[in-house]
Amino acid sequence: EAQVTQNPRYLITVTGKKLTVTCSQNMNHEYMSWYRQDPGLGLRQIYYSMNVEVTDKGDVPEGYKVSRKEKRNFPLILESPSPNQTSLYFCASSLSGSGRQYEQYFGPGTRLTVT
Amino acid sequence: DAKTTQPTSMDCAEGRAANLPCNHSTISGNEYVYWYRQIHSQGPQYIIHGLKNNETNEMASLIITEDRKSSTLILPHATLRDTAVYYCIVPLYNFNKFYFGSGTKLNVKP
Numbered sequence: 001e002a003q004v005t006q007n008p009r010y011l012i013t014v015t016g017k018k019l020t021v022t023c024s025q026n027m028n029h030e031y032m033s034w035y036r037q038d039p040g041l042g043l044r045q046i047y048y049s050m051n052v053e054v055t056d057k058g059d060v061p062e063g064y065k066v067s068r069k070e071k072r073n074f075p076l077i078l079e080s081p082s083p084n085q086t087s088l089y090f091c092a093s094s095l096s097g098s099g100r101q102y103e104q105y106f107g108p109g110t111r112l113t114v115t
Numbered sequence: 116d117a118k119t120t121q122p123t124s125m126d127c128a129e130g131r132a133a134n135l136p137c138n139h140s141t142i143s144g145n146e147y148v149y150w151y152r153q154i155h156s157q158g159p160q161y162i163i164h165g166l167k168n169n170e171t172n173e174m175a176s177l178i179i180t181e182d183r184k185s186s187t188l189i190l191p192h193a194t195l196r197d198t199a200v201y202y203c204i205v206p207l208y209n210f211n212k213f214y215f216g217s218g219t220k221l222n223v224k225p
Contacts, residue, residue: 004158031211033213035215042215042216042217042218043153043159043215044215045212045213045214048211048212048213050211056211058212058213059212059214088156090158090159092158092159099147099164099206101211101213102147102149102164102204102206102213103149103161103164104159104161104213105161106158106159106160107158108157108158109156109157109158
């Protein structure tokens with residue numbers, strides 16, 4: 001089954017404790033992206049990757065890191081989480097080029113709470 | 116991205132067609148119109164996209180006006196499971212960032 005998986009689905013952590021949210025897709029997609037969703041602010045793009053070793057900032061990259069060492073994986077790293085990073089996070093993937101990066105498959109979401 | 120304008124919310128009776136409008140008057144000639152939906156806190160789901168011809172798939176139909184300044188997503192027989200936020204997006208051609216906007220909350224009622 002074609003899918004995007006995220007782990008963990010729920011996480012409660014404390015300020016400053018480094019964490020990683022994993023994202024994996026089994027569709028051989030080149031394009032992958034991370035979004036956060038907050039009430040009243042909608043979905044905002046954090047980082048995206050056009051292919052292995054190619055990443056770029058979205059609209060709200062501050063406080064986040066990403067890496068793309070393998071095509072199927074695109075982890076989101078919070079080196080020193082803060083309460084304002086409490087949010088619902090989504091990973092997405094798609095083919096790339098000629099507009100195909102806009103037909104994205106989304107993961108189920110990770111609900112992160114930073115206290 | 117070309118700016119899109121959608122109503123904040125709409126109601127639809129179960130079994131009836133749901134027609135969701137979107138205004139994108141600044142759209143350029145090579146920009147597509149994409150529609151996604153998000154069912155309560157689930158990951159958004161791609162529905163359909165089009166350039167200038169009407170499009171139909173197993174989920175919905177997309178009607179784009181001849182001047183391309185507006186479009187309508189049609190769910191032909193809405194069910195309770197179609198209750199969701201529907202996003203109309205016009206990404207800048209071959210631009211790799213993606214903006215969702217506020218969308219329309221569709222309430223399908225029994």
